Amino acid sequence: MITERVLTLGALAALGLVALAAHVADEPFTVTLATRAAIFALAAVGLNLALGLGGLVSLGHAVFFGLGGYAMGILAWHAQMYQPMRIGPLEIAGTQSMPAIWLVAVAVSGLAALLIGLLALRTAGVYFIMITLAFGQMFYFFAVSWPAYGGEDGLSIYVRNGFPGLNTLDPIQFFGLCFALLAAATGLVAGLRRAPFGLALNAARQAPERVRAAGIEPQRLRLAAFVVSGAITGLAGALFADLNRFVSPAMFSWQLSGEIMVFVILGGAGRLSGPVLGAAAFVAMEHWLGGIWEYWHILLGLLLLGVVLFARGGIAGLVTGRSHV
Amino acid sequence: MSAALIAEQVLNGLQSGVMLFLMAAGLTLVFGVMGLINLAHGSLYMVGAFVAASVAAATGSFLLALAAALAGAALAGAVVERVVIRRLYDRDHLDQVLATFALILIFSEGTRWIFGSFPLYLDVPPWLSGPVELPGGILYPRYRLALIGAGLAVAAGLGLLIGRTRTGIRIRAGENDREMIAALGIDIARLYTLVFALGAGLAGLAGALVGTIQSVQVGMGEPVLILAFVTIVIGGIGSIRGALAGALLVGLTDTLGGIVLPRALLLVTDPATAAATGAALASMAIYALMAAILVWRPTGLFGARPA
Amino acid sequence: MSEAILSCREVTKRYGALTVSDAVCLDLRPGEIHALIGPNGAGKSTLVGQISGAIRPDAGRVLLDGQDVTDLPVAARARRGLARTFQVSQLAGGDTVRDNALLGAVGAAGAAFGLRPRRDLAARAAAALDRIGLAPLADTRAAALSHGERRRLEIAIALTLAPRAFVMDEPMAGLGPEGTAELTRLLDGLRHEAPILLIEHDMDAVFALADRISVLVAGRVVATGTVATIRADPAVRAAYLGEAP
Numbered sequence: 078m079i080t081e082r083v084l085t086l087g088a089l090a091a092l093g094l095v096a097l098a099a100h101v102a103d104e105p106f107t108v109t110l111a112t113r114a115a116i117f118a119l120a121a122v123g124l125n126l127a128l129g130l131g132g133l134v135s136l137g138h139a140v141f142f143g144l145g146g147y148a149m150g151i152l153a154w155h156a157q158m159y160q161p162m163r164i165g166p167l168e169i170a171g172t173q174s175m176p177a178i179w180l181v182a183v184a185v186s187g188l189a190a191l192l193i194g195l196l197a198l199r200t201a202g203v204y205f206i207m208i209t210l211a212f213g214q215m216f217y218f219f220a221v222s223w224p225a226y227g228g229e230d231g232l233s234i235y236v237r238n239g240f241p242g243l244n245t246l247d248p249i250q251f252f253g254l255c256f257a258l259l260a261a262a263t264g265l266v267a268g269l270r271r272a273p274f275g276l277a278l279n280a281a282r283q284a285p286e287r288v289r290a291a292g293i294e295p296q297r298l299r300l301a302a303f304v305v306s307g308a309i310t311g312l313a314g315a316l317f318a319d320l321n322r323f324v325s326p327a328m329f330s331w332q333l334s335g336e337i338m339v340f341v342i343l344g345g346a347g348r349l350s351g352p353v354l355g356a357a358a359f360v361a362m363e364h365w366l367g368g369i370w371e372y373w374h375i376l377l378g379l380l381l382l383g384v385v386l387f388a389r390g391g392i393a394g395l396v397t398g399r400s401h402v
Numbered sequence: 403m404s405a406a407l408i409a410e411q412v413l414n415g416l417q418s419g420v421m422l423f424l425m426a427a428g429l430t431l432v433f434g435v436m437g438l439i440n441l442a443h444g445s446l447y448m449v450g451a452f453v454a455a456s457v458a459a460a461t462g463s464f465l466l467a468l469a470a471a472l473a474g475a476a477l478a479g480a481v482v483e484r485v486v487i488r489r490l491y492d493r494d495h496l497d498q499v500l501a502t503f504a505l506i507l508i509f510s511e512g513t514r515w516i517f518g519s520f521p522l523y524l525d526v527p528p529w530l531s532g533p534v535e536l537p538g539g540i541l542y543p544r545y546r547l548a549l550i551g552a553g554l555a556v557a558a559g560l561g562l563l564i565g566r567t568r569t570g571i572r573i574r575a576g577e578n579d580r581e582m583i584a585a586l587g588i589d590i591a592r593l594y595t596l597v598f599a600l601g602a603g604l605a606g607l608a609g610a611l612v613g614t615i616q617s618v619q620v621g622m623g624e625p626v627l628i629l630a631f632v633t634i635v636i637g638g639i640g641s642i643r644g645a646l647a648g649a650l651l652v653g654l655t656d657t658l659g660g661i662v663l664p665r666a667l668l669l670v671t672d673p674a675t676a677a678a679t680g681a682a683l684a685s686m687a688i689y690a691l692m693a694a695i696l697v698w699r700p701t702g703l704f705g706a707r708p709a
Numbered sequence: 710m711s712e713a714i715l716s717c718r719e720v721t722k723r724y725g726a727l728t729v730s731d732a733v734c735l736d737l738r739p740g741e742i743h744a745l746i747g748p749n750g751a752g753k754s755t756l757v758g759q760i761s762g763a764i765r766p767d768a769g770r771v772l773l774d775g776q777d778v779t780d781l782p783v784a785a786r787a788r789r790g791l792a793r794t795f796q797v798s799q800l801a802g803g804d805t806v807r808d809n810a811l812l813g814a815v816g817a818a819g820a821a822f823g824l825r826p827r828r829d830l831a832a833r834a835a836a837a838l839d840r841i842g843l844a845p846l847a848d849t850r851a852a853a854l855s856h857g858e859r860r861r862l863e864i865a866i867a868l869t870l871a872p873r874a875f876v877m878d879e880p881m882a883g884l885g886p887e888g889t890a891e892l893t894r895l896l897d898g899l900r901h902e903a904p905i906l907l908i909e910h911d912m913d914a915v916f917a918l919a920d921r922i923s924v925l926v927a928g929r930v931v932a933t934g935t936v937a938t939i940r941a942d943p944a945v946r947a948a949y950l951g952e953a954p
Contacts, residue, residue: 134496196693199700203439203495203639207631208696214628215689223682273815273823273830280801280812287799287809290761291866292787292816301822331624335503342500372515378507385501386489 079397085263085350092118092357093256100249108248109320114353114360115255116316121340121352122262123309128338129347130266130275131302132282137193137209138337140216141307143329144189145182145314147220150232150324152178157235175240175254178315186311187304194303198296213334220326231325238319245319255316259353262309267349269305278302310337339381345393354392406540411657417546419653420553424608425630426637426645427560428601434640435576435597436491441502442482443605443630444623445509450475450606451613451622452513455522464527468610475606476599483598488591506624514620521617524610549611556604557646564642573597577640632688636695638705647703652688659687713738713772714904715791715874720759720769722752722928729755730766731928735906737874742896742905744915747925753908754796756925757878760906761793762786774873787816790873792903794863794880802852806843809851809862810834813869837868841895857888864895872903881911893917916940 079087092111099107120142127133155162155171162169172178197208221229237245245251269275281288281295288295318324327333336359344355362380366373384391429443453474458467486505490498526545533541564570572593575583584590609623616622633652637644664680671679695702713736722730729752737743747753758764760771762783770779778786787793792813800809814830814837815821838844841861846854851862860880867875880896881889893914896905900920909915915922916936923933924945932942939945 128496134499136499196696199696200635203433204635204700206439206495206499207635208692210628211632211635211689211692214625215686218685219682222685224678269824271826273811273820273827276804276808276811277815277821280804280809283801283803284799286795287801287866288812288816289783290787290793290795290799291812292784292819292870293812293821294782294784298821331628335506338500338503342496346496372511374507374511375515378504378511381504381507382486382501385493385497385504386486389497 081349081393081397084348084393084396085267085353088350088353088357089256089260089263092353096249096252096256100252105248108252110360110364112248112252112255112320113317114357115252115259116313116320117337117340117360118353118356119255119259119262119316120310120313120337121344121356122259122266123306123311123313124337125306125341125347125352126266126269126309127299127303127306128341129351130270130278130282131299131306133299133303133306134206135197135209135303135306136206136331136334136338137211137213138307138310139329139331139333140193140209140213141186141190141310142314142317142333142337143216143220143324143326144186145311145316146318146324146328147226147232148182148185148311149178149238149315149318150234151226152181153234153238154226154232173236173238175238175245175315175319178238178319179312182311182315183308186314187308189311190304190307191300193307194300198300198303210331210334213329213331217326217329217331220329227325229326231323231327234318234322234324237322251320255320258312258316262312263349263353265309270349274298274301339377343381343384343391345391348391348393350393351391358392406538407661409536409538409540410542411661412654413542413546413550415654415657416650417549417553417653418657419650420550420557421608421612422626422629422633422653423553423557423646423649424604424611425626426633426649427557427642428604429627429630430634430637430640430642430645431573431597432601433634435573436594438487438490439495439498439502440487440601441499441627442505442509443601444625444627445506446475446479446602446605447609447623447626448509448513448620449478450603450609451524451618452517452522453606454610454613455524455618458524459522464525464530467524468607471606471610472603475609476603478606479602480595480599482602483595487598488594491594510620517620519620521619524614524618526614545615549615552611556607560604560642569596629688632692634702635692636702638702641702641704644702644704651691655688655691656684659684663687714774715760715876715906716772717756717760718770718772720756720766720771722755722759722764722766728928730759730769732769733925733928733930735923735930735933737904737906739904740900741920742900742907742918744907744909744919744922745925746909746912746915746922751925752928753925754878757793757876757908760876761791784816787870788819790817790871790903791876792867792870792872792874793876794860794867794878796878796882798856798859798863800851800854800859800862802850804851805847806838806849806851806854806862807831807834807847810838810843810847810865810869813837813866817870834865834869837865840868841865856883857885857891860884860888860892861895864899868899868902874903875899875905876908877905878908879910880907881909881914889914 092114096108096111124138127135152171153173156173193212197205226232239245240254243250277288277293278298281298285295314328340355340359341351343358344351362377366376388395425447429440432438432440450471454467454471457470458464486501490501530545530548532544534544534547536542564573572583572588576593629652633645633648636651637648663684664677667676667680716736717733720730720733733756745753755764759766762781770777773786773789773791811830811834814833818830820827838847841864843861843865854862881892884892889911896918899905919936921933921935922939924931924939932939932945
């Protein structure tokens with residue numbers, strides 16, 4: 078039997094090797110595809126913490142993805158225009174340094190997750206699903222109608238942001254950055270799962286009454302998980318914007334929220350390896366199937382239906398023969 | 403701001419509210435009776451609009467197009483219920499979300515495959531076009547007025563159906579106790595198909611009616627679906643009355659926010675900023691309303707409150 | 710009264726016209742097993758809910774270690790050492806027996822937000838499992854346990870909470886004669902760990918274990934006393950024991 082640890086390390090290693098092989102074979106486009114998969118996987122690592130471990134069916138994670146994207150877009154835009162941001166009496170210069178952008182992306186999306194979580198966690202079940210979906214739409218419409226940063230058209234950033242000591246314009250180096258963050262986030266979640274926090278969160282999903290009777294408030298755990306989850310997905314959003322050198326309201330769209338959820342489910346909900354497997358499978362299908370047939374989303378829909386109705390453990394479940402961790 | 407403008411916006415709010423009600427009623431019924439959250443409800447709205455546009459183009463008859471939209475969406479709903487949805491009743495909400503999200507992908511891309519990416523247009527029939535003069539000299543489009551009337555008529559009809567007929571009694575029994583109605587010898591599988599098809603038909607009708615004032619295109623259903631969710635969260639899930647109250651509140655907040663906020667901001671800032679900021683804030687108004695309701699009454703205006 | 714670890718003072722709860730708890734006074738003293746018995750519908754579950762914090766009484770106070778906990782939620786009472794087991798087992802079925810037992814230790818230590826595994830807590834969980842005889846099953850998923858094993862795991866979790874008082878809601882429910890005898894021995898040994906408020910239908914177990922018995926009928930405590938007193942009490946025989954010989 079393949080253990081979760083082996084599967085996760087194997088999936089990460091495979092993704093890294095694909096990118097390296099493509100780099101050696103001088104196929105930068107494939108490196109970019111692998112980068113896309115790594116970033117989507119990172120977004121899914123975030124959602125998986127809330128969804129797989131916490132049982133919070135968030136259909137609004139594009140909010141955090143989009144906020145991360147706009148954190149990058151707005152900071153880099155101010156830097157590229159040499160025009161400081163004015164908030165009241167404050168003047169903040171933009172930046173094109175990735176670490177600074179990441180920090181802001183994580184902080185902003187974590188804060189948004191805190192606010193949305195405080196409201197949405199007043200309810201449960203279908204209400205939670207509908208509310209997260211609705212807040213996603215709110216951010217989408219706000220981004221469309223707020224004219225300062227491109228409105229509906231979005232913002233283009235001419236040069237990819239920098240990272241000290243690296244040439245981020247080199248596809249394999251940028252992949253390395255994204256991959257390192259993905260590995261770090263996966264490691265973080267793996268650690269959380271073994272720690273009392275993950276144990277309690279996992280139990281709170283299955284038997285909230287028991288957790289309460291053991292002296293633990295499930296709602297606080299869920300809120301904390303939602304905040305960390307949002308922050309990780311926000312970081313992925315900043316990377317995605319840097320990959321495309323472009324942000325637009327589409328990063329807030331409900332389709333994207335749905336897709337992040339599809340990565341998690343396709344790979345295996347609650348599984349450490351799920352996000353990487355699911356995101357890689359999605360990007361591979363998008364590339365191959367999308368190249369063959371314009372309407373490949375029909376096939377994706379059928380596949381998803383099949384997974385939900387007949388193979389609930391996703392890819393990780395098929396590989397390990399268990400539908401649960 | 404003139405009184406006529408306000409009156410016009412109130413009517414616009416009512417119009418979008420009653421159309422929203424047609425969507426929300428089906429969603430809330432399906433949830434109340436079968437415990438299912440159906441993301442593909444927006445796809446049925448789209449199906450209604452496309453069927454109507456096709457039938458109108460072929461026959462030239464608007465009423466025939468509406469009837470076809472209702473029937474086509476109901477039929478699509480019944481088929482989807484038999485093939486996919488009924489496997490989801492015993493599943494958790496996550497599975498329901500995923501499977502119905504998969505249905506959106508299939509419906510949307512399938513429609514794009516058949517009809518292409520260009521929008522279709524449905525024309526307002528001549529006997530409903532042009533303005534009417536309302537008391538106070540307000541000119542208002544006849545078609546939109548007809549939408550309000552049609553929506554309220556459907557709401558009343560639905561109220562009668564649920565409250566007064568045998569089918570309605572069965573539907574309400576289904577909300578309370580599945581085993582009970584099975585014990586009464588009612589074919590529960592057929593009842594579920596019927597309820598789902600009814601909700602689908604209402605969504606299809608709304609799609610056709612609204613498709614006439616907007617364009618008919620792939621992806622038209624989901625923004626309305628999300629608004630319908632906001633409506634349900636505000637009104638309280640499972641409650642038809644809540645759906646009506648929520649729909650009207652959302653419709654009015656959305657249209658009135660669009661004219662009130664930019665003007666209110668004029669008091670504190672320059673016209674250009676007021677217009678831009680006002681529009682951006684107005685786009686958030688209904689979500690702010692939803693957030694306020696959540697803080698005040700987490701199960702919605704007409705939702706069951708925990709003891 | 711003052712020595713009681715857990716007490717209810719005039720706890721009252723009404724649902725509409727129905728009084729489910731009628732000025733209930735009850736106390737649990739160190740080292741004792743205090744059984745709460747009563748016919749179905751007497752209001753035992755509602756009372757347990759008010760003691761554990763899931764239900765708020767309309768009037769009256771609940772004291773734990775002499776401190777008023779009436780306004781505290783379930784989790785806060787649990788952290789103060791109020792350890793309850795459920796009538797219907799509440800376990801994280803997908804998690805191992807060990808992880809379930811850890812929950813109480815984590816809760817009692819206030820470590821639910823801990824980001825590193827804690828050896829001390831793991832040791833406490835292991836000791837509780839050992840005590841309860843579940844150590845060999847530590848790696849089994851809770852969902853795979855037999856009914857009797859689940860009942861015992863419930864008690865193990867309560868043990869890891871560093872309990873000041875146990876509240877056990879029908880721990881014998883659904884157990885066969887053998888399981889009941891085994892659990893009876895176990896509870897007998899636990900009373901020195903912390904006193905037990907035992908809600909139980911199995912009269913043999915109650916008479917074998919209880920130091921004192923309170924009888925709840927229609928929301929009222931109609932009698933409290935030793936086993937012998939309760940057995941002899943004519944009011945109790947009429948109201949309760951007579952119904953279930």
